[in-house]
């Protein structure tokens with residue numbers, strides 16, 4: 367808990383420093399412990415790139431090890447742990463009021479919402495779920511503004527949106 371708080375505050379300070387010139391890129395680290403297919407990951411990466419403007423920051427994706435302390439870590443996990451409802455799509459860690467750059471995306475729950483869970487469609491859905499969690503982190507808010515980037519509950523149509 368204590369360590370989490372310190373990391374959260376440090377990330378906030380680095381963002382404040384970078385805000386003086388153009389927005390610093392957000393480094394997104396993909397971790398794939400449950401062997402999600404590569405084509406799906408690439409489709410998720412493309413989907414993320416499409417929302418850069420609307421998130422207000424360029425996004426760089428790396429696989430595996432994170433090069434920077436303030437990188438946003440995305441772990442692709444097959445199923446949510448028992449503390450979450452079984453249909454939850456993603457969860458981001460928090461410490462007190464801080465939203466931490468540490469997200470799990472539950473890819474079987476996402477696939478179950480799609481009538482055609484092709485590799486590409488799954489990747490688009492995962493990219494949109496990551497965007498939702500990234501919004502919480504970048505804005506440092508737990509709230510949902512109801513926009514299509516940040517609805518509390520995503521429909522199949524919103525999951526497959528390619529904007």
Ligand SMILES: [Zn+2]
Pocket residue numbers: 498502510517518
């Ligand atoms: Zn949310």
